[in-house]
Amino acid sequence: MNENSDEREAPCAGLRIGDFAPDFSARSTTGDLRLSDYRGRWLILFSHPADFTPVCTTEFVALARSADLFEQRDCALMALSVDSLFSHFAWLRMIRDRFDIEVRFPIVEDPTLVICRGYGMVAPHDNDSGTVRSTFFIDPEGVIRAMTCYPANVGRSTPEILRTLDALQAVDSGPVLAPANWERGQNLLRQPAATLDDVFGAREQTEWFLKETPGAPSQ
Incomplete structure (x- = not known):
């Protein structure tokens, strides 16, 4: 690589399909949790750039409204961002009051970017996750089976997340x-x-x- 070239590592480059999802403990909107406590069922772990942002708000409303569909598939949802726990609480209150829907799946705080970096959601020298919208499909054994990475200005498709989950479960x-x-x-x-x-x-x-x-x- 040229000495003058940009050596910034791309998001989603840290882990590969087939890797075990790195375990972590963290505070969340549903209390303290550990990723490995979700072994035995499917888990979709996804990052969002920031609370109180337009695209993220529409994603959370859509996912909360489809929570029963994920539950039917024995799949838990877990969100992650660098915002503080109290920012998460305030945002979820706003979502409930504005859209009449309660987001009951956990939102993890990651202010030091330790989890984001461990999952390759951000490059090693980034100071925030504002450009990252990553999704990890983790199977009951804790293995990453699929990943997606979207830019901050494009929202994820809930039907496509469900379709991917269905396909992964079907081929098993x-x-x-x-x-x-x-x-x-x-x-x-x-x-x-x-x-x-x-x-x-x-x-x-x-x-x-x-x-x-x-x-x-x-x-």
Whole structure:
């Protein structure tokens, strides 16, 4: 790399899919918590740039209104930002009074950016997380199964978060794959055949590697 080039590390570069989610303890709007206490169920950990910001407010309203859908999938939600616990409290009160919805999932405070840096949500030398909107899909074993990273000026899609969660849970049901645009209840794909006999014995050209199989019924 050129000595004059920008050596700033990109957000989301710290962890990879398949890594164990780093454990941490922190204060939150629902009390003190430890990430490892959520083992045994799915967890979506997501960061937001700041309290009392327009895009983050719309995200939290949307997620709170869909909280039952995540609960049906045995998935907990956990938010994180650098703002203080009391800022979180004031913001959630404003959301309740303005939108008539209570945000009951925990919002973790991270004023020193220790958690954000541990997850690669911010670059090592950043002083705030104002440009980061990261999401980590963590399975019941504590393994990171998917990640997304959005800019501060683009909000996340709650339906897409749910779709990704559904797909991750579906492929855990057996040797199957989730195709493009897959939705809960639709057919999945079989894992491709692994022997030459299977390839030559297929009735159609694509049957050995591209064949649908029924997915779990939509609940």
